[in-house]
Amino acid sequence: xxxxxxxxxxxxxxxxxxxxxxxxxxxxxxxxxxxxxxxxxxxxxxxxxxxxxxxxxxxxxxxxxxxxxxxxxxxxxxxxxxxxxxxxxxxxxxxxxxxxxxxxxxxxxxxxxxxxxxxxxxxxxxxxxxxxxxxxxxxxxxxxxxxxxxxxxxxxxxxxxxxxxxxxxxxxxxxxxxxxxxxxxxxxxxxxxxxxxxxxxxxxxxxxxxxxxxxxxxxxxxxxxxxxxxxxxxxxxxxxxxxxxxxxxxxxxxxxxxxxxxxxxxxxxxxxxxxxxxxxxxxxxxxxxxxxxxxxxxxxxxxxxxxxxxxxxxxxxxxxxxxxxxxxxxxxxxxxxxxxxxxxxxxxxxxxx
Numbered sequence: 402x403x404x405x406x407x408x409x410x411x412x413x414x415x416x417x418x419x420x421x422x423x424x425x426x427x428x429x430x431x432x433x434x435x436x437x438x439x440x441x442x443x444x445x446x447x448x449x450x451x452x453x454x455x456x457x458x459x460x461x462x463x464x465x466x467x468x469x470x471x472x473x474x475x476x477x478x479x480x481x482x483x484x485x486x487x488x489x490x491x492x493x494x495x496x497x498x499x500x501x502x503x504x505x506x507x508x509x510x511x512x513x514x515x516x517x518x519x520x521x522x523x524x525x526x527x528x529x530x531x532x533x534x535x536x537x538x539x540x541x542x543x544x545x546x547x548x549x550x551x552x553x554x555x556x557x558x559x560x561x562x563x564x565x566x567x568x569x570x571x572x573x574x575x576x577x578x579x580x581x582x583x584x585x586x587x588x589x590x591x592x593x594x595x596x597x598x599x600x601x602x603x604x605x606x607x608x609x610x611x612x613x614x615x616x617x618x619x620x621x622x623x624x625x626x627x628x629x630x631x632x633x634x635x636x637x638x639x640x641x642x643x644x645x646x647x648x649x650x651x652x653x654x655x656x657x658x659x660x661x662x663x664x665x666x667x668x669x670x671x672x673x674x675x676x677x678x679x680x681x682x683x684x685x686x687x688x689x690x691x692x693x694x695x696x697x698x699x700x701x702x703x704x705x706x707x708x709x710x711x712x713x714x715x716x717x718x719x720x721x722x723x724x725x726x727x728x729x730x731x732x733x734x735x736x737x738x739x740x741x742x743x744x745x746x747x748x749x750x751x752x753x754x
Contacts, residue, residue: 410531412574413524417531419572420543425449427548427562428528429576430520432493432584432602433555433710434562435464435545436570437528440474446507446544452569455551459631460510462495462585463517463542466529473540474515476501481612482590488611491521493585493602497633501540508544516633517542518585524576546634547584548573552748554643554713557582561714582707583737587633588616599635600737602706620740641741642748643713645679645721649742652727655680659693662723679716682727694719702735709738713745 416426423445426437436453438445440463450457463474468486471478475498482496500515509515520526533541547555549565556562559575586601588608596617597605609615620636631637650658662678679694680686683705689695696712699705716724726742729735 410527413527413531416528416572416574417535420445420528420532421535423448424571425452425569426528426543427556427559427566427570427573428525428543428545429559429574429579430464430522430525431580432520432582433557433579434548434559435520435525435543436548436562436566437464437543437545439532440508440542440544441503441505441540443505443507446505449544449546450507452566453546453549453551455546457507458510459551459637460512460514460516460633461508461544461546462587462634463504463508463515463544464520464525464529465517465542466526466533467491467519470541471496471498471517474501474504474517474542475499479590481595484611485588485590485595485608486519489603489607490519491526492519493521493581494518495585495587495599495601495633497587497589497591497598499591503540510631512632514589514591514632516587522576522580524574528574552637552640552642554641554710554745555584557707557710561710578707578711580707581734582709583734583741584635586737587635589619589632598633600740601635602734602737604733605736606733635744638744639748640744641710641713642745643721643724644717645713645724646749647713647724647726647742647745649728649739649746650725652682652686655682655686655725655727656688656690658725659690662725663690663692676722677720678723678725679719679721680725680727681712681716683729686727694721699729702729702733702738705729706734706738709741 495516495518548562557579581602586603587599589596681696728739
């Protein structure tokens with residue numbers, strides 16, 4: 402694996418050449434780091450699934466250079482989708498659209514839809530433009546899920562990518578920490594009314610401002626089951642999980658829950674020894690037991706989103722058996738943070754007390 406830091410034009414062109422040759426490039430976006438492959442190359446996309454350990458029926462998002470490229474990948478694009486693209490691209494919004502006939506099944510999980518977005522990170526944009534220059538007369542896109550093993554904590558730094566994937570990725574572009582810190586919002590534009598399939602970096606409030614209506618929301622496990630599988634990334638009930646068991650608690654309950662865990666109720670440490678309890682909250686908490694490890698407060702919703710995945714990884718580095726998390730308010734991107742915490746908690750249900 403090669404890692405490129407502050408990339409110049411020649412290094413970006415090298416990364417584009419790796420993609421064109423069927424290789425895998427991890428690159429930064431404003432949301433999380435992506436594990437990229439040429440979206441038109443089914444074999445390269447297959448490597449993404451293999452490296453991640455991702456189910457092949459779980460669709461990928463295609464990253465494109467600009468809104469004009471949508472017509473290369475999708476058909477029957479509704480006015481609503483154009484409106485959202487104008488308002489939020491480049492940015493943390495993915496539009497689910499009816500796929501063009503040329504889109505490989507490997508990208509869509511065999512579905513009739515494709516997820517598209519224009520990322521808002523200078524290094525990602527430079528990579529997409531350089532890749533487009535290599536294919537001037539063909540549809541160009543980079544299929545890229547998060548650059549981590551499937552179901553685990555998403556990466557928001559190049560170090561996270563290296564720790565997770567090692568030499569399984571051919572090249573890593575290091576663009577520093579991600580500004581948003583949680584994945585893109587996914588909006589299904591194939592129905593009569595837009596429906597949010599994944600909460601993310603564009604809040605429901607901002608979508609409503611642009612659409613003039615409150616969008617529908619369908620992000621639950623029932624939605625996945627009824628659709629016969631995930632319609633879009635991030636819809637599985639258990640996801641985004643550290644090794645530690647995550648419990649979401651309110652601030653008023655965290656002290657009592659920590660004391661209960663330290664007393665041995667409702668946990669079974671893998672080591673067979675004492676339980677290690679770590680706490681994460683928007684602000685500092687009073688009266689926590691001395692044996693509890695309190696992480697640096699995550700702050701208000703936007704800041705919480707930015708540091709969330711790094712804090713989950715920090716809890717693992719500290720050897721946490723249980724991570725108690727006081728969530729931010731549900732307003733704005735806080736709703737996406739709460740969604741990720743709920744799915745992380747579902748990955749390791751509490752032991753019977």
